[in-house]
Each structure stands twice: as structure tokens, then as C-alpha cells.
Amino acid sequence: MSTIRLTAAQAMVKWLSVQMTPEGERYIDGMWAIFGHGNVAGIGEALHTYRDVFPTWRGQNEQTMAHAAIAYAKAKKRTRAMAVTSSIGPGSTNVVTAAALAHVNRLPLLIVAGDVFATRRPDPVLQQVEDFDDGTVSANDCFRPVSRYFDRITRPEHLLTALPRALRTMTDPANCGPATLAFCQDVQCEAYDYPVEFFEPRVWHIRRPRPDLAELERVADLVRAAKRPVIISGGGTVYAQAEATLAEFASAHRIPVAETQAGKSGLPQDHPMNFGASGVDGSAAANAASQEADLVIGVGTRFQDFTTGSRTLFGEGAKLVSINIHGYDAAKHGAESLVGDAKVTLEALSERLGDYRAEEPDAAAREDWLRAVDAYCARPEDQAAKPTDGQVIGAVQRATGEDAVAMCAAGTMPGALKLLWKPSQGGYHMEYGYSCMGYEVAGAMGLKLGAPERDVICFVGDGSYMLANSELATAVMRRIPFTVVLTDNRGYGCINRLQTMGCGGEPFNNMYVDCNVEVQPEIDYAMHAASMGAHAVKVSGTDQLEAELKAARSRDIPTVLVIETVAKDFPGTGLETSAGEHGFFWDVAVPEVSERAKQRDRFEEYLGQIAKARLVN
Ligand SMILES: Cc1ncc(C[n+]2csc(CCOP(=O)(O)OP(=O)(O)O)c2C)c(N)n1
């Protein structure tokens, strides 16, 4: 066997550089890196050695570098991914939140975290977390519950099995998620005679499992017997690239479709069976179809609480069917499982259903929803007054084209966008599995890297912007353009509403006016963004916002547009809001004991709401 003598870190980078997609691109596009004690000597040297075949990029914070990597993989529909390396200790634990984000959203991410010395010779090394009772524990053990694959590399030859296992996990559509290699820092630098054939290029194919025939028959029987079925379409539809198949399926069998946050933009907005979003922040049309349905057909959905109105949305007698790539999701809510890839499974089911057509769905309800969207998003007459979030969305929609992608993660905007944004195919990128404040700006950068042909619009609240914004500087340096629409309502608007309307609480510690401070802040967000090199403007009114959005298109750097908005109640929060008939219940626990009558009343009402929950499975 011919061998090549390399350090373990060199072997890892050389191997990563020849892992390919079927289209002939590197599966791992490159590695985001902040060096320090624990990765600079071994991994740093190896990344430098192979810099011509495997790129390295420096970010500003390990968590947000990982957010960028995750957004890239999401934009690529999991067909490609990126890696992140961190030093030991704080560098590593900074990545843990991002690992959890990738885990919840089932998105691939390779994490190469520096670890303590395998020899333990200099213990305790700088930043080592010492466990008094367990000699094998390091800070990187925090990754275990939020990794789909975890390995600690304590010998150079471990890479021969660890690396293929990591990529197997990332490219497995059912198990997809973050793979973490905790790489002992001394081992990174150790030499080993690796087999030459280990470095032969390898192509990673993403499989499309076909459904079990008995499951298929059972589900086909259930659909055939249904009069008013509804489809709930989730991220699995998008990752399986089953958008066109779903459109054909819904048309052929006349079944209305409600979309989840991850599923939105799978079906064109103008498709007659697109009834809008499902659940808490859903449309009245979709929610009525779900309440009246005698059969709910999940396609690639986790049936998360926002989607199901915390299990109160589907009618008492309704049956559930769940088409999912993983048996875990397919069995939720007592559903009849149909395990398989969304595309091939919908095709097979459609064939079994033949000319089955459901009863005519309520097209008028759909029209009402679309009219309501236009009303919420209409240009405000009074341009001097602060607009609502809906009016901001309307302005962005008018000023952008078919290539626009609206992206966001936390705050008021996710619910508002889910109800109101009219996406073109793929024109929606929402991180709402973890809904992590601080994903937005870094995510916009990763999304633009994954979809350079798209016009990326990042919606971010003042709260999320304050939590993490520094990858703006990276985007300026790397000339990665996108537009940030920063809605400044002076605080945590959505949580303030949750507190005061949802939970019966008093306004406290969310909006700056309700905080324990000596003076109210006067933060100049535009000046802050401009200091990092972005083109930044504070706009007043939606007309100026529209003009600046159009001007942003020609720039090769990020543009940040700051607009003050009203922090009022809003459609899509699932609370008692001006959404009128839109939205639905969301279970957020209400205190049982209170001295305040308002709180006690809210609790009584809450008991009635949760009594409706379907507690099957
Ligand atoms: C990392 C993280 N911390 C806390 C939360 C809880 N949370 C969700 S939205 C939000 C406030 C968001 O405020 P802002 O970005 O200003 O949006 P707004 O609702 O005011 O439009 C908070 C605290 C979260 N989702 N993520």
C-alpha cells in the first residue's frame, strides 16, 4: 500500500478538498476560521498549505461565521456545505449555539473544534475546562447533544473513519445536521503515513428513498376516503426539490396547501391551491382549511407548535398522514407514517390516487387572504408617520423583483413575512427552527454566497442587530452585497406583545421605555453600520425606503437601511391582534397565581384554549 506522510491536520484538509458533489464541485466549499490556541498550529498550517485548493475565510465571531456557513447550505438546499474551525474553550463554545441551530433546522455544517492535548502532557492547557471527576471531558462535549455526528480525534488515524462518517451524516437527507470533530491540538500536528487512496476524489450523492409499498397503500386509502384534505408543506418539500411535484399533486387532486416557515416559497404564491401559511402566524384561509379538514397530509414537516397552533388547529375527528424522510417526524401526532423522499413519494402517491379529486376548496377565502395582504402592505398615505412592519414589507416587495429573497430569523418580522411576503420560487429564507437572534446579518452573507444571482434582503429588528452585526465588516471586506432593512421600534417588540397580550403580563424589560435605565438610548444604527464600511442610510418613510432599495442593487457592498417603525400589535403573532381573523392560538404558559385581575382573567381564558389541544403522541 503506498502511503503519504502528512500531519493529521494536513490529511484532513487534503481529504476535504477532494470530496465532490455529482456536479463536480467541492462538497465542502471551504472553511471559516478564527485561529487561536488549539487550531492555529495544526489546522492553521494545513489550511495555509492547501490554500489554493481549499479556501479559508476569516470572520469576526465563531457563532456568526457558523451562521453564514449554515445559511449557505440552506441556500444550496443542502447540496453543498461549509466548515468552521475554532480554537479551544470560548472559540468552541461560541459555535455551540450555531450547532444547535443547524441541528434543529436539519442543515449540514462541519465543525472542526480545537481540543485539549491528547497526551495531557501540559494539562491544564490555557482555556481547558477541567472536570474534577471525568478525565475525558472537555468544553467540546457541549457539542454532543447538538451534533448529528460527534467524534474526538485523539490519534491521526482516527480521521480515516471519522471524516467519511461526518460527511455521510451531512449528506444523509434523513439524518442531516452538524458533524463535529473535536480535534486534539497535539494530534493535529502529529505525522502519520496515510494511504494514498484515502485522497482519491469521492462523489457524495444524496439519496431519494422510495416509500414502503404497504405504507403507500395505507396512506392512499386514507386520502381516497377523504373529502376535505389539506396539505401542510414544510422544509422537506424544498430540500427534496419537490416544489414542482407538489404543485402538480395539489392541482391534480385539488388539495389546498398550507406552508410552514421552512416550506414557504415551495409553492408559487399564485398557485390556486396555495392558501398561505399555516398556524399561529398563518392566513385565515389556510387555517380554516386545516380546521375543516378531515385529513391533514404533512409533507416534509416537523409539525412544530407554530404550524399546528400548539396542537389545537386540526379538527377533533381529523386523521393525519405524514410524508417524511425520517420515521421520527413521520410518526408525530399519531400520524399514519409514509417514510420517503418528498418528491418520489408524492409521485408514487399521485399514481396510486389516479383521478381522485377532493371537494372544491374555498377559493373565496383564499381571495380574502390575498386582499388582506394587499391592505396590510399598502403604501401609507402619511409618509411622515412611522410605518408598521407590514407597510415596510410592502415597500420592499414593490421595490424588488422576482430575484429577491426575504430572509430573517427572529422578532416581529418572521411572523409578518410568513403571512405577507409574496415570494417567487426560492424567494424566502427563514431560520425559524431555532429562531436565533443574531442569525440575520451573517446569514444574509452566507445566503448571498450560496445564491449570488439573488437580491438578498435581510430583515432585522433593532434587538437582533444589537445582538450580532459584526459580519457586516466581513461582507464589506469580501465584497458580498446584500441589503439589510433594520426596523427600529426601540426594543423587543414581539416579546413585549407576548408579555402583555399573550401572557397577561405588564410591559417590563422589553421596550427600552420599560427598562431599568437612567436615560433612553439614542443609538445611531446607520452610523454604526457605516463605521464598518457598509453603505448606510436612515430613511424616513416607505417612499425613501423604496428609492434606497433600488439604489442598493448596484453596490458591491452591503447596504443598511434603518427605518423607525411602530411597535404595535401585528398580524402573524397569534395573539389578540389587528390580524383580525388571521393567525391562530400559540401555547405560551400563563402564570396560575397572580395578584392582578388581568393576569387571572388571562389564565382562565388560557385554560379554555389548551383544553382543545390534541394530545395524541
Ligand atoms: C439568541 C436569542 N435570544 C433571545 C431570543 C428571544 N427573542 C425572540 S425575538 C426577541 C426580540 C427581538 O427584538 P427585535 O429584533 O428588535 O425585533 P422586534 O420584535 O422588535 O421587531 C427576543 C428577545 C431569541 N429568539 N434568540
Ligand SMILES: [Mg+2]
Ligand atoms: Mg425591535
